[in-house]
Amino acid sequence: MSTLQKVMQTVVRYVPDRVIQYVGGVDPAIEQHYVGEPLPRVDGQVKVTGEATFAAEHKVDGLACARLVCSTIAKGRIAAIDTSEAQRAPGVIGVVTHENNPRMARPPLLEVQHLDRGLAGSDLPVMQDAEVHWDGEPVAVVVAETLEQAEHAASLVRVRYDAERPQASFDELKAQAEVPPDVLGQDSEVKTGDAEKALSEAAVSVDNVYRTPRQSHNAIEPHATIAAWDDDGALTVFESTQFVSGYQHVLATMFDLAPERVRVICPFAGGAFGGKWAIWNHTPLCAAAAKLVGRPVKLVLSREDVFRVVGGRTLSEQRVAVGANEDGRFIALIHTGTTATTTHARYPEQFSFTPRHLWPADNMAISQRVVNLDTVANTWMRAPGEWMATFALESAIDELAHELKIDPIELRRINEPEKDPTTGADFSSRNLVEAYARGAERFGWSQRNPRPRSQRDGKWLIGQGVATAYYPALRFPGAARVRVSSDGSALVQVAANEMGMGTATAQIQHAADRLGFPIDKVSFEYGDSTLPSGQFSAGASSQTASVAAAVEAAVEKLHKKLVKLTHDEDELTRADDRSATYASILERAGRDALEAEDSSGIAIEILKYSMASYGAQFCELRVHEDTGEVQVTRWLGSFDCGRIINPRTAASQFRGGIVMGIGAALTEETVFDERRGRIMNPSLAEYHVPVHLDVPHIDVIYTDIPDQHSPLGARGVGEIPMTGSAAAIANAVFNATGKRIRDLPITLDKLL
Ligand code: MOS
Numbered sequence: 003m004s005t006l007q008k009v010m011q012t013v014v015r016y017v018p019d020r021v022i023q024y025v026g027g028v029d030p031a032i033e034q035h036y037v038g039e040p041l042p043r044v045d046g047q048v049k050v051t052g053e054a055t056f057a058a059e060h061k062v063d064g065l066a067c068a069r070l071v072c073s074t075i076a077k078g079r080i081a082a083i084d085t086s087e088a089q090r091a092p093g094v095i096g097v098v099t100h101e102n103n104p105r106m107a108r109p110p111l112l113e114v115q116h117l118d119r120g121l122a123g124s125d126l127p128v129m130q131d132a133e134v135h136w137d138g139e140p141v142a143v144v145v146a147e148t149l150e151q152a153e154h155a156a157s158l159v160r161v162r163y164d165a166e167r168p169q170a171s172f173d174e175l176k177a178q179a180e181v182p183p184d185v186l187g188q189d190s191e192v193k194t195g196d197a198e199k200a201l202s203e204a205a206v207s208v209d210n211v212y213r214t215p216r217q218s219h220n221a222i223e224p225h226a227t228i229a230a231w232d233d234d235g236a237l238t239v240f241e242s243t244q245f246v247s248g249y250q251h252v253l254a255t256m257f258d259l260a261p262e263r264v265r266v267i268c269p270f271a272g273g274a275f276g277g278k279w280a281i282w283n284h285t286p287l288c289a290a291a292a293k294l295v296g297r298p299v300k301l302v303l304s305r306e307d308v309f310r311v312v313g314g315r316t317l318s319e320q321r322v323a324v325g326a327n328e329d330g331r332f333i334a335l336i337h338t339g340t341t342a343t344t345t346h347a348r349y350p351e352q353f354s355f356t357p358r359h360l361w362p363a364d365n366m367a368i369s370q371r372v373v374n375l376d377t378v379a380n381t382w383m384r385a386p387g388e389w390m391a392t393f394a395l396e397s398a399i400d401e402l403a404h405e406l407k408i409d410p411i412e413l414r415r416i417n418e419p420e421k422d423p424t425t426g427a428d429f430s431s432r433n434l435v436e437a438y439a440r441g442a443e444r445f446g447w448s449q450r451n452p453r454p455r456s457q458r459d460g461k462w463l464i465g466q467g468v469a470t471a472y473y474p475a476l477r478f479p480g481a482a483r484v485r486v487s488s489d490g491s492a493l494v495q496v497a498a499n500e501m502g503m504g505t506a507t508a509q510i511q512h513a514a515d516r517l518g519f520p521i522d523k524v525s526f527e528y529g530d531s532t533l534p535s536g537q538f539s540a541g542a543s544s545q546t547a548s549v550a551a552a553v554e555a556a557v558e559k560l561h562k563k564l565v566k567l568t569h570d571e572d573e574l575t576r577a578d579d580r581s582a583t584y585a586s587i588l589e590r591a592g593r594d595a596l597e598a599e600d601s602s603g604i605a606i607e608i609l610k611y612s613m614a615s616y617g618a619q620f621c622e623l624r625v626h627e628d629t630g631e632v633q634v635t636r637w638l639g640s641f642d643c644g645r646i647i648n649p650r651t652a653a654s655q656f657r658g659g660i661v662m663g664i665g666a667a668l669t670e671e672t673v674f675d676e677r678r679g680r681i682m683n684p685s686l687a688e689y690h691v692p693v694h695l696d697v698p699h700i701d702v703i704y705t706d707i708p709d710q711h712s713p714l715g716a717r718g719v720g721e722i723p724m725t726g727s728a729a730a731i732a733n734a735v736f737n738a739t740g741k742r743i744r745d746l747p748i749t750l751d752k753l754l
Contacts, residue, residue, distance in 0.1 A: 036511040036521050037714060038706075040650035043507045044526075045270075045500075054270045057226040057242040058302045065228065066095050067149040068291050068301040069156040070284065071142035072310050073134045076168035076679030077376045080132040080141060084160040088144055091158055093151030096295040098143040103129045104290050106256045109281060111348060114187040117478060117537040119255070120248030123280040123313050124346040124379040128256070128287060134163065135346060136378045137680040138310025140283050143291045145299055168376035170679030172317060172342050179340040179371035182350045190350075192358055192424050195365030197323075200334035204325025207334070208401045211321050212394035213745040214728075216672035217383060218314035218681070220691055221501075223272025224305060225312060227288040230298035236263040237289055243281075244274045247497045247535035252281045253289060269529040271540075274501040275662070276382030279541045282312045309684035314672055316341045316351050316380035318390045322398035324363075330408045330416045335363035337395060340371045347379030352387035356725075357395055359612055360472055361414075362423035376679050382541065384662055385721040388473050389728070393667075393746065396469035396729035401742065404452075410468055410733070411438050411447065411618075422612035430611035430711040433642040434470065437705055438618040441468075441640030444703060445620040454740035462624040462633075465738025469729035471617030471641065473722035475712060476544040477605035480536020482552035484513070484560050485597035490585035491523045494556075497535035498528040498549050503720060504651035505545065511647060512550050512714060516557045518580035534599055543615075543718025546647060551602035551713040560598035567591045607711040615717045617641035619660070619730035625738045630750030632735065634664055638701040639723055645708040645715035656702045656723040663727025665692040671747050 048054040085097040109122030126135055134141070142159050146152035169175060181190045201207055228240040237257065243249050246266040254261040271278060288301035303311060320339030326332050337357035343349050350372040357368050383389075403410035418435050421428060442448065450466045451457060457464040483495040494513045498505055506526045514521040527533060538548055565571050568587045577583040588596060607613065622636035639656050646652045669690035673683040683689045708715025728746055735753070736742050743752050 034515050036514050037647055038645065039511065039648065041507060041511060041648060043504050043651065044510055045506055056223055056270050056272055057228065057240050057268065058300060060228055060240040062228055062230055062298045064297050066145050066147060066295060066297045066299050067152045068143050068145045068288060068299050069152040070140045070307055070311065071144065071156050071159045071161070072307065073137060073139045073141050075134055075163045075165040076137040076170055078134050078163050078165040080134065080161055081164045082162045083142065085142065088155040088158040091151065091155040093147040094155045095145045095147065095297065096291070097159065098129070098287065098291050098294055099141065100129050100131055102294065104293050106130065106286055106290060107258060109252050109256055109286070118247065118251065120245060120250070120252040121280045122252055123282045123381050124344070126346045128283050136376055137678065138378055140287055140311060143287050143301070145291050145295050168679035170375050170377060171676040172373060172375065173676070175373045175375070176319065176340050179373045181369065182372050185350050185352050185354060185370060188355070191369035193367050194424070197334045197336045197365040197367035200365035201323050201325040201336060204333055205328045206402065206405050207323065207325035208398055208405060209323035210398060210401065210744055211319060212397060214318045214390040214393060215746055216314060216317045216674055217666060217670050218309045218672045218689060219275060219277030219312055219383060220308070220686065220689065221273030221275060221277060224303045224308050225278060225282065225284055226302040227285045228298060228300045229289040229292040231293055238265045238267070239285065239289065240267050241285060242271045242278055243268045244271065244279045244499050244501055244541055245539035246499060246529060246531040248539055249281050249285065250531035253286060256286050257289065264531070266531040267529065268499065271499070271501040274540065275384045276386060276541065277312050278501070279382050279539060284311055305686060306684040309672070309681050310378065313347065313379040313381035315383040315386065316343060318351070318353055320353060320390070320394040322394045324398050324402050326402060326406060330406055330413050332361060332363040332417050334365045335361060336367045338367065338369045340373060342373050342375045342380065344377055344379050345374045347381070349380055351380065351390070353391040355474070356388050356391035356472055358424040359422055359614060360395065360470065361417050362419040366424065384659065385473055385724040388721065388725045389666065392470065392472060392725040393728040393732070396726055397732050397744065400467065400469070400729065400733040400736070409452065411442055414438065414470065425612060427610065427612040430607065430613040431644060431707060431709040432616060433705045433707055434616040437616055437640045437642040440703060441618040441620050441638055444701070445638045447620065454737055459624065461627045463627055463738040464622070464624045465734040465736070466620070466622045467730045467732065467734030467737055469619050469726040469733055471619055471722050471726035473543055473615050473718065473725055475608060475613040475615060475717035476542045477551065477608055477713070478537035478544055478548045479602050479604055480538045480548060480552050481534035481599055481601040482549065482556040483534045483597055483599040484553065484556040485595050486560065486584045486588065487595040488585050488588040488593065490581040491525070492517050492519055493525050493527060494553055495527045495533045496538060496549050496552060497531055497533040498538050498545060499540035500529060501540045503655050504648065505540065507651055508546050508647045509549055509553065513553055516554060520579060520581060523581045536601060543720040543722065546718065547713045547716050548602070552600070554713060555600035555602050556598050559600040560596065563596055563598055611711055613711065615641065615643040615722045617722055617726065619726040621730040621734045623731065623734045623738065625735060625753060630753035632668055632748060634696070634731065635698050637698055641704040641722060642707065643704060643719045643722060644712055644717040646704055646706050647714060647716055652719045653702045655719045657700045659721065659723025660700050660727055661692050661697050663724045664697060664731070665690070666724070666746070667728035667731040668747050
């Protein structure tokens, strides 16, 4: 039985009574006014005027401030912790250590089938004993009247450790890497034919190792929590998160509370990128501190704390070998490799998923291995798996194109599959060839000289590169509530999340069209775990379609309730402006409002089809002959993500992902001391994210072809723009210089 069939069997048992069939986008019976329009963000004004309230800005009476004290060893135990001086410091209210911390249950890791239970970055007990598991693990929380007092007192906490030598060297341990039992519920190894044999017999082949470094989360807004307990022992948390209901469930588990006794509120998050999907230590510790001191407590991580307490992207070492016939057809594809994780995260990072679904070969060997190190838990970071996989795979294909003397876009066209290369499933919608063709036309690809070092401007060597973007389409089930009022307004309520991408805007566009209401009559309430939820999170590029499916279900149910009230179904569909019609029905029925709540079903379509977004990344750059400096000078992203709900907010996500991709390819690297297991560059002065001068104008186009199997015809747009970006840059660097860099980031020392 295939993995797909196994998953289907498990899921079928959970299928609710109703599975939505998508006929492609908005119901044809409903006029489409807003979906597809470049509407400005509904919350744009409150954001630019500073009125939008972020986690640390909520006003809570009697608020105390907390600071963390973090371990400076990577393994061992606390021999003694002396807080007496800190306790006597001005303004100090209390100090939490493992000796007085309230008991908390271990947090859960992700279970693929139970995303609604939420997830933690690590499943270690949080400050419950003297053991130390990573450099940066919180060992104390100091609570004081002001932040400055807490910070000062934190510097007075004295910790003595019994240190052990940590297992922190990937290079030393990678030979002992093991195949994990599964990767996010999928088999860790996929094999067809005899890939090594086919490779050795191929007319032309490449076989190389690619390395990607650790990266750390650096959203503009650092992680922050305000926790307050009420007199009945219920917990309210203001948090910067991508997953209000997930955090609610994890906190309920840890503090042994019924979920409805925990409320998590997050109207805005200042960026998250996966770093605020799992819950990290600071959140339960803030709640524990609030419990201990009997006051609401605010805990904002410093930039350095984010590096130490919150995980980032793990490193990878990947072998990619591709063998082809003389005509360019792939006959062998090997994509294997190793990543690092920890025993307390068990997250191998799914780089082996991309090669399963992108390019076909009769003989394939795909697998991944993992080593456990004593570090902060690695975690989700924009396009986890796919970012590192597309660097290796799409670099290798460029190398093969060079060997074959075939244009790299033509080589991909020759190998475009009819069906999913490993599952054999039909594609729900795949227009990659078109995305390449349109991109090539607009970028002027035909003018590129394939010969390396053939273009220069004085000391600057100029090159162009291209690579494929790929990210799976996912959809998770959950509930939505819709209420219409006799004043002709509608309110949609979902425990959805906003981290900067425009959640409320896209959902109001959809709800207005779905209801047939003018857009200014529709409001959207989200970011609060008391609202209808399920498995909705701003994660895995899944939220827009997931929430839309639930809203569709709720509106259908509301519609049925209205039919019962009016006994005249035609009345509901006749009018241009249903807002007035609904108001009149409610008025005649003597009702102020009518509401309906319903859930979307399990996403059977993502199990039945090979469902993903695609794209072609085009990069032009120049490399200075003497200094090795790389400047990206021109970029075009040509995407195929189904229907685009809002061209303005989508383009912003595409550009943001490409900016992050430029940083990941050229500058970002978490420098890790393998002897001590300590991150050595925990600041934006030493961990370089792109600034304005690093980023050229980014041109973005898209096919806008609706996916018949996705709500609204839309697949996600949040993560795909980062994929393929590093390979496009590495391929352009090769075209400019003739140097093939297989080790990110592409810093000048590697080019000299
Ligand atoms: Mo994403 S890495 O699921 O925010």
